Amino acid sequence: MSADHIVPVKIYWAVFISLLVLTVVTALVAYVDLGRFNLVVAMAIAIFKASLVILFFMHVKYSTKLTKTIVASGFVFFAVLVFFTMSDLLTRNITAPGR
Amino acid sequence: MWTFLVTEVMFFGGLFMAYIAYRHAYPIAFASASQKLNIPLGATNTLVLICSSMTMAMGVHSAALGKKKALITFLILTLLLGGVFLGIKSVEYHDKFVHHEVPGPNFQFEGADPQHASLYFALYFGLTGLHASHMLIGGVILIILIVQASKNKFSAAWHTPIEMFGLYWHFVDIVWIFLFPLLYLIDPRK
Numbered sequence: 001m002s003a004d005h006i007v008p009v010k011i012y013w014a015v016f017i018s019l020l021v022l023t024v025v026t027a028l029v030a031y032v033d034l035g036r037f038n039l040v041v042a043m044a045i046a047i048f049k050a051s052l053v054i055l056f057f058m059h060v061k062y063s064t065k066l067t068k069t070i071v072a073s074g075f076v077f078f079a080v081l082v083f084f085t086m087s088d089l090l091t092r093n094i095t096a097p098g099r
Numbered sequence: 100m101w102t103f104l105v106t107e108v109m110f111f112g113g114l115f116m117a118y119i120a121y122r123h124a125y126p127i128a129f130a131s132a133s134q135k136l137n138i139p140l141g142a143t144n145t146l147v148l149i150c151s152s153m154t155m156a157m158g159v160h161s162a163a164l165g166k167k168k169a170l171i172t173f174l175i176l177t178l179l180l181g182g183v184f185l186g187i188k189s190v191e192y193h194d195k196f197v198h199h200e201v202p203g204p205n206f207q208f209e210g211a212d213p214q215h216a217s218l219y220f221a222l223y224f225g226l227t228g229l230h231a232s233h234m235l236i237g238g239v240i241l242i243i244l245i246v247q248a249s250k251n252k253f254s255a256a257w258h259t260p261i262e263m264f265g266l267y268w269h270f271v272d273i274v275w276i277f278l279f280p281l282l283y284l285i286d287p288r289k
């Protein structure tokens with residue numbers, strides 16, 4: 001599994017504090033009217049937070065390429081699901097108007 | 100373990116996909132329904148879960164160094180924080196039942212687009228319920244690991260179950276990192 005790489009505790013603390021701060025930022029920025037960019041900002045922060053957890057808490061940064069590929073594949077296939085579902089839903093009015 | 104987590108991404112992914120599709124179809128209902136959630140409780144729970152991820156990471160760290168006492172302490176802390184999360188979650192669920200915001204025959208909703216607001220709440224309960232059930236299972240496994248750790252089952256050379264469980268627990272944390280803004284913070288300005 002993850003090689004016997006011991007991550008320094010300092011890094012855990014840095015990740016932990018960043019996650020706490022970013023959670024507060026997420027909650028506060030939601031009250032600022034950015035139009036449709038509220039969602040973009042919220043998701044950008046969430047993806048950044050998730051990356052911190054995956055890379056450091058889950059040691060993926062220090063793992064083999066095989067592990068990295070498997071982790072990436074999960075998100076790639078979720079993206080495939082969203083891409084094809086939304087390309088269907090978003091184009092129904094264009095391809096079959098009036099239905 | 101990672102392969103299992105990829106299947107978990109798919110498991111939650113289906114529900115997230117349903118959420119994306121319906122939020123896109125009924126944005127007004129989703130915005131007004133999400134205002135019924137308690138943001139301070141949701142934010143507190145996010146912080147609690149991040150703390151529990153930290154204690155879990157420290158638990159794995161202690162296990163890798165062969166520190167038994169620290170490992171058990173961190174596992175117990177993780178379990179307690181998980182319990183706090185589920186406690187707060189159950190308060191929120193209770194509020195939803197009291198206010199008739201649970202989809203079904205007694206669903207009542209005063210706000211924009213009540214018909215489709217029940218869809219939001221169905222997804223809210225589906226997503227948070229699946230997440231909470233993962234936490235419950237995690238809690239049971241934590242208790243088993245604490246007992247095993249106290250029986251000296253793990254060492255610096257072999258602590259694979261602790262590592263695997265750490266991955267699972269962090270995964271559950273990541274799901275919540277997405278659920279919090281998507282469910283609670285759609286349009287909190289009103």
